[in-house]
Amino acid sequence: MAISIAELRTGSAPFILVDSFGLVISINEVFEQVYGWSEDNLRGRPLSRILPGAFQMSHQLGFSRFQTTEQSTILGHPLRLKTICKDGTEINSSHFIVAEKDGDRWIFGATLTPIDGEPDLTSPPNPG
Amino acid sequence: MTMDSPSAVEIELIRELRQTLSRLEAALSQISDGLVITNRNGQILWCNSAFTRLIDQPRLAILGETIYDLVPRDAEGCSILNPSAVRASGAKGGTSKALICRNPVQALAIEWRQVFQEQERPVIFCFRDVSMRLSIQELKLEAEQSERRRQQTESLNEQLLHEQQALAAKVVECPVTGLPNRRGLALRMNIALAELKSQPGQLTILFCDLNRFKETNDLHGHQVGDELLIEVARRLQSSLRRNDTLSRLGGDEFVIVTTNITNQSDAILLAERLQVALGEPWTVDNQTIHPSMSIGITMTMDAQISTEELLRRADLAMYDAKTKKNHHISIYETSIDARVKQEIFQRRQLQEAIQEQTMQLVFQPIVNLKDGSIHAVEGLLRLRRDDPNAMPPTKFIPIAEQTGLILPLGKWVITAAMHEIRRRVKVGQESIISINVSPIQLKERGFSQWILQRADTMNIDPAWLALEVTETILIEQPELTTGELRLLRKAGIKVYLDDFGTGYSSMSWLARLPIDAIKIDKSFTAGFLFDARKEKVIRSMISLAQELGLEVICEGIETEQQRQGLLTMGSTLGQGFLFGHPEPGRAP
Numbered sequence: 001m002a003i004s005i006a007e008l009r010t011g012s013a014p015f016i017l018v019d020s021f022g023l024v025i026s027i028n029e030v031f032e033q034v035y036g037w038s039e040d041n042l043r044g045r046p047l048s049r050i051l052p053g054a055f056q057m058s059h060q061l062g063f064s065r066f067q068t069t070e071q072s073t074i075l076g077h078p079l080r081l082k083t084i085c086k087d088g089t090e091i092n093s094s095h096f097i098v099a100e101k102d103g104d105r106w107i108f109g110a111t112l113t114p115i116d117g118e119p120d121l122t123s124p125p126n127p128g
Numbered sequence: 129m130t131m132d133s134p135s136a137v138e139i140e141l142i143r144e145l146r147q148t149l150s151r152l153e154a155a156l157s158q159i160s161d162g163l164v165i166t167n168r169n170g171q172i173l174w175c176n177s178a179f180t181r182l183i184d185q186p187r188l189a190i191l192g193e194t195i196y197d198l199v200p201r202d203a204e205g206c207s208i209l210n211p212s213a214v215r216a217s218g219a220k221g222g223t224s225k226a227l228i229c230r231n232p233v234q235a236l237a238i239e240w241r242q243v244f245q246e247q248e249r250p251v252i253f254c255f256r257d258v259s260m261r262l263s264i265q266e267l268k269l270e271a272e273q274s275e276r277r278r279q280q281t282e283s284l285n286e287q288l289l290h291e292q293q294a295l296a297a298k299v300v301e302c303p304v305t306g307l308p309n310r311r312g313l314a315l316r317m318n319i320a321l322a323e324l325k326s327q328p329g330q331l332t333i334l335f336c337d338l339n340r341f342k343e344t345n346d347l348h349g350h351q352v353g354d355e356l357l358i359e360v361a362r363r364l365q366s367s368l369r370r371n372d373t374l375s376r377l378g379g380d381e382f383v384i385v386t387t388n389i390t391n392q393s394d395a396i397l398l399a400e401r402l403q404v405a406l407g408e409p410w411t412v413d414n415q416t417i418h419p420s421m422s423i424g425i426t427m428t429m430d431a432q433i434s435t436e437e438l439l440r441r442a443d444l445a446m447y448d449a450k451t452k453k454n455h456h457i458s459i460y461e462t463s464i465d466a467r468v469k470q471e472i473f474q475r476r477q478l479q480e481a482i483q484e485q486t487m488q489l490v491f492q493p494i495v496n497l498k499d500g501s502i503h504a505v506e507g508l509l510r511l512r513r514d515d516p517n518a519m520p521p522t523k524f525i526p527i528a529e530q531t532g533l534i535l536p537l538g539k540w541v542i543t544a545a546m547h548e549i550r551r552r553v554k555v556g557q558e559s560i561i562s563i564n565v566s567p568i569q570l571k572e573r574g575f576s577q578w579i580l581q582r583a584d585t586m587n588i589d590p591a592w593l594a595l596e597v598t599e600t601i602l603i604e605q606p607e608l609t610t611g612e613l614r615l616l617r618k619a620g621i622k623v624y625l626d627d628f629g630t631g632y633s634s635m636s637w638l639a640r641l642p643i644d645a646i647k648i649d650k651s652f653t654a655g656f657l658f659d660a661r662k663e664k665v666i667r668s669m670i671s672l673a674q675e676l677g678l679e680v681i682c683e684g685i686e687t688e689q690q691r692q693g694l695l696t697m698g699s700t701l702g703q704g705f706l707f708g709h710p711e712p713g714r715a716p
Binding site (some may be wrong): 006021023044052053054055056058060061063064065068069078081082100 | 133134139142143145146147148149150151153154167171172173187188191192644699
């Protein structure tokens with residue numbers, strides 16, 4: 001059975017909630033502690049704020065594709081990516097993203113668990 | 129700080145833009161050209177599916193990586209994209225072509241352009257497969273470049289070879305034994321010949337060749353072989369005078385140059401002394417080796433003779449010494465030249481016969497002495513079909529055994545016999561075909577297995593085959609050979625003991641050998657009618673064999689009287705001209 005956003009939110013990992021436009025709705029306290037961002041820093045801002053520059057185009061295109069087709073290959077399994085901290089440093093982290101319908105709009109919940117060492121990008125799933 | 133939620137108009141606009149982006153990306157994924165967008169430093173921001181296929185990596189793995197590290201290299205292993213060239217090309221962009229694989233031809237046309245309108249100056253790359261569009265001119269150019277590179281490599285190799293040869297020419301010492309090598313020997317011989325010019329004397333060359341050195345190498349490995357060579361060098365050196373020269377020509381060949389000998393008997397004495405020194409047992413791997421060598425000697429007073437000729441003579445004498453049964457020492461004389469040349473000619477004739485498959489099996493019947501019916505046929509090898517001047521078996525078999533050619537020859541004979549068995553079975557004329565097997569074949573590992581596999585492959589019943597072996601090999605190496613023969617007999621192949629009465633002929637052995645029949649040698653058949661002692665011997669042999677349950681075949685029967693006499697003595701089978709000469713073609 002698929003993991004729900006509620007389950008992710010109640011877990012102990014850094015959590016972020018994003019709306020259908022890719023704007024941050026909320027983050028949990030662990031997220032604030034790990035990445036240094038406060039909820040105020042991010043709420044209503046594009047999610048791309050916490051993604052490295054090289055990933056932003058793909059992120060936008062991925063969001064666009066999902067909006068048009070409601071198909072994605074990045075949901076429901078861990079992705080090893082980098083996350084930008086408030087101080088500008090990059091942390092390798094495991095992103096686990098799920099999507100749910102909230103009325104007629106999609107919302108996205110994700111845990112971003114820090115990983116020690118360099119990211120293993122030898123066989124990640126194709127985002128699109 | 130918080131942000132206001134987007135207005136309805138903004139939401140609509142975002143939706144439209146996202147849809148547009150999605151469709152554009154889907155369209156770009158459909159095209160066959162590889163498209164990439166990088167930042168000004170070449171870090172990949174986006175690429176389409178064709179590009180991920182080109183570099184065979186998933187998209188997520190390459191985002192943020194540098195394009196120059198990811199693109200394939202050309203067929204020469206060079207980079208196909210030059211970062212400086214891309215940067216220098218500015219707004220107008222640039223193009224290049226690269227052959228990334230020669231077989232099959234795979235070529236890429238690459239285009240790039242910086243987007244100057246944007247402040248960040250991203251670069252767009254396009255990779256197009258133009259393998260099918262390479263012009264003949266371009267292929268020709270590529271072939272020319274390849275040829276040029278090949279020539280350059282070849283010339284470099286040649287240069288290296290020359291340098292290597294020049295270096296080798298300076299080396300006069302054998303690296304294993306520390307003795308002078310062939311070059312060192314030639315120098316020493318030239319000095320000795322020059323001395324002969326100024327002061328008449330005698331120059332003696334002893335060409336020494338270790339016997340069965342290959343066996344040592346094969347059994348114990350090359351390292352032990354090298355250790356033995358060092359020991360040989362030490363032993364030979366210890367038997368020589370200070371101003372004699374010992375050198376290693378290569379392999380297991382040592383050459384001694386001496387000016388201290390004035391006559392042939394002294395040369396032979398020296399050779400014998402060397403053989404004694406060398407013959408001391410040498411232990412390795414808990415096994416004792418008894419080294420021995422053959423020595424060819426040549427002596428000269430002629431200062432004009434060349435070193436090559438001297439070595440050739442000593443080598444020929446050594447070759448002659450090898451063929452001697454006991455005393456492996458020989459002194460060169462002109463008759464050796466002719467003899468060795470004849471042997472070389474014969475060996476070549478044998479090799480040619482094997483290579484060109486001109487051999488032939490002829491068949492002589494072995495009959496029932498009572499009624500003349502055919503019991504079996506003996507297949508006999510002839511070297512060249514329909515050539516009366518071809519070497520007879522008495523000549524070529526010993527050469528084949530000396531040179532190891534007996535192994536391929538023996539296999540050919542067995543195969544030919546099996547073909548004949550198959551033919552005879554097919555036409556309903558089944559009979560046993562016997563063939564002669566050399567001791568060397570019997571000693572070869574896996575001999576019996578090879579025969580049985582061959583019979584199986586050719587789909588013949590092994591019971592139609594008989595092998596004729598001589599008693600010498602069975603008695604000299606009983607464990608090895610009887611083991612092989614027992615295996616063959618178990619499969620139905622018969623074993624005949626050939627030339628019985630001419631070798632050891634130990635009666636006590638007869639009971640222990642894995643055989644089915646004895647073949648009494650023709651020397652007994654020829655004389656028994658007029659020689660009472662021979663008659664008694666032949667009678668005893670027949671009687672003993674019968675008591676042991678063995679068949680008896682008497683060879684060389686030429687007259688009716690002989691047939692009658694042998695029949696009276698109880699022999700039932702015979703072979704000889706009385707019943708038929710060896711006939712070519714089909715077995716009788």
